[in-house]
Amino acid sequence: MDQLRDLRNYIEWLEERKSLIRIREELSPILEIPTFLRKLMYSKGPSVIFEKVKGFDNWRIVGNLFPNLDTISSFLSVDNLEEVGFRMIQPLILPIPYKTFDKIKTLGDLTKMSSYLPKKTNKAAFTENVIEGNDNPLDKIPFFKTWPKDGGRYITFGMVITLENEKTVNMGVYRVMILDGNKGIIHWQIHKRGAHVHLNALENKKDEIPVAISIGSDPGTMLASVSPVPYPIDKALFAGIIRNKGIELYELNNGVLVPANSEIVIEGRVLANQLLEEGPFGDHWGYYDKPIEKYPLLVVDRVYLRDDPIYYGTVVGLPPLEDAVIGKAIEKIFKPIMQTIIPEIVDVNYPVEGVFQGMIIVSIKKRYPGQAKKVMNALWGIGQSSLTKIIIVVDHDIDPNDIGKVIWAISSNVNPENDVLIIKGSHSDALDPSNLFPSFGSKMGIDATRKLPEEREGKVWPEIVSEDENVYRKIEEIFGNYLKKDKNLF
Template identity: 35%
Template sequence: MQDVIQWLKDNGNLKIIDEALDVELEIPHVAYIEVKKEDSRPILFTKPVNKAKGIEYDMPVLMNIFANKEITEKIFDKHPDEVAEGIGELLKLKPPKTFKAKLAMVPKLFSLKNVFPKRLKFRGECQEIIIPKEEVDLDRLPVLKTWEEDGGPFITMGQVYTQSLDGSMQNLGMYRLQQYDSNRLGMHWQIHKDASHFFDQYQRAGKKMPVTVAIGGDPLYIWCGQAPMPHGMFEMLLYGFVRNKNAQLVKSITNDIYIPRDVDIVIEGFVDPEKMEIEGPFGDHTGYYTLKEPFPVMEVETITMKKEPVFAATVVGKPPLEDKYMGWATERVFLPMLKPMAPDLIDYNMPENGVFHNLILAKMKTLYPGHAQQFMHAFWGVGQMSFVKHAVFVAEDAPELEDFEELVKYILNRLDKSKILITQGIVDHLDHSSKKQFVGGKLGIDATGDEVESGMEALLDDSELLAKMQQIDSNIVALKQYMIHTRNPVCVIAVKKERSMRELIKELKVLKSHLKVLVIVDQANNDITDPYMLIWRVVNNIDAQRDVKLKGFIAIDATNKNSMDGYKREWPGDTFCTKEVLDRLQQKGLIDIDETFIKKFGLLPF
């Protein structure tokens, strides 16, 4: 994969746009719409410009590299399940007891020599052009501004290479980088990440921390950067395992960090532990803006690149996104690593509209009472699984985890309030729903048992139930019931919120014979006929300890929170496209969308 563009032409149905488009909003909007199509394709923008700064860039922008499952599998050169099988075999290796067994193990051990990165003593293709410190200008790179309210342009597919203070550990992470000016970047490594842990070491020692950021090269580098490797393990080991060949690394020009020889662009610098700067806001992969917050600043020492570099970028916002397919590969590859701590786990799925860390579905063999609850605690206590907010467990007789409609029926027929666990734990840095940053409610559902006996006492049609509710509160403006033939139908209502929903839930208890599961969302920007986006909204917006009530019926308050709810943090806004940009792109024939598409994916407010 030396020439990624040619490879994508041959293998990925690469879409090429030769019209000059702005790195501010225009290019990201085209990519954002493309990735939501069923036949999504990677896109090469050959003429990026920055109209505000009067810049015509001399390098193309490549987006949607992981455009679909087929191309993701081709990038791996195998199905991710095959990678998982190999990892599973390694985890089960035992010392051979016979000479014959030793001989049988030789090929496996011999192949492991390809796992370890190889450090080269010469410069790589990524260092064909070297820009010295006095000539560094980040404006030479077509850094994108995706959303109107973003704090500035952001590098969104940067491979961030760091190492521990003593040099014994190296890490590759994929963190966004805000461009402040010509030679400074905001380093958004979240508090729980390895790079942040390394930063703490340098901060305590009072030393500047070297950082090298790579862009482009083999797309598998990008995937490795977001892979949830165990603490202290260099992600390039995973690259070697998947490719069955050593990652070839070269030393950075100005520090001792090694990076792949064949990446397109390298940005080298250091972070001064004494300097912090406000980073953000940024429309993130949760579909919400992450708010302004102080983060370390990288001061750039040099930029190196290939003679004809390609600038790789991704677009984030509301699902579905490119991370749907990257996350699918991660989910498959890392299944064997979950099984040692949950040996009766059969499979798991992290739906993209659950924003991965907000929802996990797991299938397991249940061997004794409380087994599912045991799994919940195990998941919430291990690595990046500890950030999962909502976990639903089903038994081995459940439908396939990607057969969502049948799976939901299975779960609702087994939903029992006595088997719902609500607790507290760590939550992702980007989670906005919790009362306090980093710590919030967790919800686990044990749906592994038999179907519950009792169903709805008196099912009403939507219009009749809505009329009864509006007699209680006229701010309830819409209602739709789902899965009415299951033991636990789901009733979704949209409200004009003028008070705490805790009060409304109490008042609606007079209708408990007509309700099993009640979900409340704001009227604004929610289509209650669209279950895909409703799931996205609900799992983003709830803190289980505050927003899930189990008395009378199960009630879930998924409205935006404010002071009426005792919520004192700033509630972030949705990521919305800029209408003028969409109209302009539509007129040029670069996108083809209608009102149905716009509403389905929440592109504009409504």
Template identity: 40%
Template sequence: MPYTDLREFLKTLEREGELARIKEPVSPILEISEVTDRVSKTPGGGKALLFEKVEGYSVPVLTNMLGSEKRIKLALGYENLEDIGWKLYRLLRPEIPNTFLEKLKRLPELKKLNDSLPRIVRKGPVKENIIKEKINVLDFPIPKCWPEDGGRYITFGQVITKDPESGIRNVGLYRVQVLSPTELALHWQIHKDGNHHYWKAKRLGKKLEVAIAIGGDPVLSYVASAPLPPEVDEYLFAGLIREEGVELVKGETVQVEYPAHAEIAIEGYVDPQEPLVDEGPFGDHTGFYTPVDKYPRMHITAILHRDNPIYLSTLVGRPPQEDKYIGWATERIFLPLIKFNLPEVVDYHLPAEGCFHNFCFVSIKKRYPGHAFKVAYALLGLGLMSLEKVIVVFDEWVNVHNMEEVLWAWGNNMDPSRDVLILKGPIDVLDHSTSQVGVGGKMVIDATTKWKEEGYTREWPKVIEMSKEVKEKMDKLWDRIKYQIYGDNRGA
């Protein structure tokens, strides 16, 4: 069963020993970040942290909620996250039934899809308190994350907009800087759907309404980060994961719906006719500060919150952080879609240490000369995979999640003069290494076994492996040998 709200998920985390309650008074200015950073860098990502005594506030702060493999599986409700990917695949690539019997077989699947649709409800806990006068977003303990940040930042808000032409909803995970008690700066990058909505509104001469939801079922926080196609509603995707539609309420001052069981909701608008404002610096997931740049100003028209709300935040910075596990979940969930478009792909990995967009390691079933480059070109044409800076292609037997094996195969199978291509294309705007923002160089490396048709004139050597007979014999003796090596503590 899906979680109704954040509070229900916290009960699960506490029951599973995955939640630490911090009773020591700490400041939202840098101190919450320092504690969270230390915990998130422990093996396995540490525990979720509920800061119960935030100096100057009665509202507790939750961080590192999804910062472990166990917690993100608990949040999404799946042990194998690729199962979610196959659900998304069936939504995007529906098979047309050819017979009446096949149509009947599709009925349960169609019912599940219908059950997953977002539902508008009249009331929800998020509307227990509605503030339209004397608005002050700093009534909530919004952290300042790093010393040189331009201010306090909302980092785990579901930023909700609608396409001004089609009305299709988008939910994005964008950092939001607090400019004043009633004004925010929205950092939606040029490649993101929120930015597309902004430019459409500007062209049409309209204001763009915005809602920012904080909390709710943890699935909602995850789907805001998912790189879905523009036509797929993130809350529909959340419903597919939950197998139950997300309950939404209509805004009080905007025609935008948001989760009924959120802890906090911020309503407002962006006027594209207004000049952009300075946003930043901000210590981002690259581990470096991104400099000041120009982004839209959001005017707050209402703030709503539950009784005794919990403020949800995430910390980004030098990896590993909580987003390591969020990115890992995305990698696993979207593997089925990549396999559909590229059946030769066995697996891929976007290491958190490479900030997800710096390195992509992919293993393939190689079938013809130049196959590695074909796969790399195709990946660079798939959504936000277009922002990848270095793609390294391996044979199918290479475990792309094992860095020892990756470096071994990469170093041994690649000749820089033959197997490296330098290209140019779009780059993540947070990448500070490029001479221009958002565009720069890319590198494709073929680390597969080379064929004569690819210009390799020597005989490719075999990988060293023990004979099957010897391995089987030693398997039978291994328990006794382990005992003789390790003794009682680590023996059979």
């Protein structure tokens, strides 16, 4: 399949697959459309476009653009999302043919990375309409109020773009609270790359940070923007890896590079020294944020819009919603990368009810005592997984996605006084409602692997029951015959 060009091309593609519904009733972006979206997402429904938006003529709103993993695999043209992760690590793990002259394929694989590089362009459809900041452009966009007690309207899937060290593009999805027609507050938490840009500005005595917010792009770029890609990897490059083709970037007046296929672009400045209270907001944990924290002020200089613009908004709340599907996609994409860093990992599962930052279950090929704790500490030491509150480690023959088997492993393999690791006073997900202080809590690791003698004072672990192979084959044949005769009995 050809690479989807932009949001509109993606909508056409969804409709061709009969994976999109059109809502013709007039609905408001204040609570009504968000409520509809949650109802749709909980029902595992398709993508949706709202054709009449109350209070906003000539606007349309799309939602639930990432409804399931099959859709994501299809628009990325892969059978398995792990293929995307392999693209990133392939040049690092390819065998070098020292003893042969057959280097063409290897060099070809290594240089394929060049096709993922972003390219600058001087054309962008979003420049069709420009609204200057003094004309209150934020009042003209149908941003959501998603929950009754939210502090206001929010941009919920805006790709906030900054330049790191004036050369590396960072695109992160941070919520933005709208204050008025040309100002907002950007909620970039302390662990996010946008917050690092903010900190660097303060350290270098810079009062303003050039920033842009892109809303609506091709689905591969949007998926890249929400992925936890660590610094100094360029997010625009990572978008090319996900899409299997480099993206085109357009340079704004403030020097920030944005996807040229954006539907809406907000150009402005973050005032590094002006922090304002942001929230409350009903977030993905299913709670309103407390306590209210302060984040930097965004001043909008201008807004760019395509003709007949389409706004993309998502909603969060008690899982599973659209962010659960996105999280599962990211889990699969990053699995090969995790396995490269921690080779004993066999499989991983971030349960959607665990809100991803709350829990990870990982299976390992265990070879030595203490290995499960080694894996816990390794995960707590890298990237986004460092924010995970609870890590459960099971043996390689336990499927982390089979929660029943995981519970069995915990129940039978865990001696709490030896196999539960508690870390007090640790950094934590800023939104975790159990924190005593923002971004500061504790962690727990559960070693649910079978223990080696060294881990239990020399005692050998009991043998797991198994069938007699000859008897099992005989019974399997008899059982199969009954199954063929009357499947309704089973």
